[in-house]
Amino acid sequence: STERTLVLIKPDGVRRQLSGAILARIEAKGYVLAELKKLSAGRELLEQHYAEHEGKPFYEPLLEFMQSGPVVAAIFEGERVIEGFRSLAGVTDPTTAAPGTIRGDFGRDWGLAVQQNLVHGSDSVESAEREIAIWF
Ligand code: CMP
Numbered sequence: 001s002t003e004r005t006l007v008l009i010k011p012d013g014v015r016r017q018l019s020g021a022i023l024a025r026i027e028a029k030g031y032v033l034a035e036l037k038k039l040s041a042g043r044e045l046l047e048q049h050y051a052e053h054e055g056k057p058f059y060e061p062l063l064e065f066m067q068s069g070p071v072v073a074a075i076f077e078g079e080r081v082i083e084g085f086r087s088l089a090g091v092t093d094p095t096t097a098a099p100g101t102i103r104g105d106f107g108r109d110w111g112l113a114v115q116q117n118l119v120h121g122s123d124s125v126e127s128a129e130r131e132i133a134i135w136f
Contacts, residue, residue, distance in 0.1 A: 004034065004075050005082045006131040008120035011069035014038070018106055019072050022119060025102060026076055029088055035075040035136055041066055048134050061113035073135045082128055085121040092117055 007026065009019050019038075027033060041049075046063050053059050076085060090101025094117045097104035103117050110116055122128035 002077060002079055003081045003125060003128065004077050004132060005085050005122045005128045006120070006135060007074045007076055007085060008135075009072035009074075010116065010118055010120060011065065011067075011071055012116040013106075013118040014072055015069050016106075018118065021106075022102055023072075023074065025088060026074075026085065029084065031076040031078040031081050031084065033074060034077045036072070037074075037136075038070050038072050040070050043067065045134060049131060058114050065112075065114045065116065075132060075136065082122055082124065086123065089119050089121050094118070 009022055013019060013022060023033065023036075043063060046066050047054075050059065050062060050066075053062065078084065088102060090097030090103035092103075092115055093109070094103040094107025094115065095109045097107065097117075099105060102119055107116070107118050122131050
């Protein structure tokens with residue numbers, strides 16, 4: 001059925017001026033851009049967004065990284081967009097993400113404490129609605 005998903009272009013993607021290229025790929029696959037904004041995320045917002053990762057070794061580096069520059073937040077809509085965007089994004093580790101995916105084509109390991117992997121996408125209908133309420 002028709003779903004909505006939250007897409008974030010993380011600070012590495014914005015810094016590298018890949019926002020347009022990333023949004024173009026999602027639109028080209030056929031998903032509809034419903035909302036779009038650029039913002040600097042504060043710690044409180046990020047604590048809510050990443051609540052499930054609290055306590056993991058990469059949690060603090062992740063919050064630091066996500067505050068290192070502006071992000072682009074978008075809502076995309078379409079049939080099975082949650083699954084479709086995650087397929088388009090590729091696996092979490094950009095080194096092994098398949099060529100043809102956003103992470104596989106534009107990302108790599110930079111030897112840092114956190115995976116800088118360009119984009120975030122919601123992983124379920126429940127997390128999409130939760131995350132959209134946080135960011136929009
Ligand atoms: P994201 O899908 O936004 O959710 C959590 C983020 O933490 C993830 O993308 C990566 O940026 C980062 N991350 C996840 N697992 C690891 C890991 N094992 N080491 C470093 N960073 C990670």
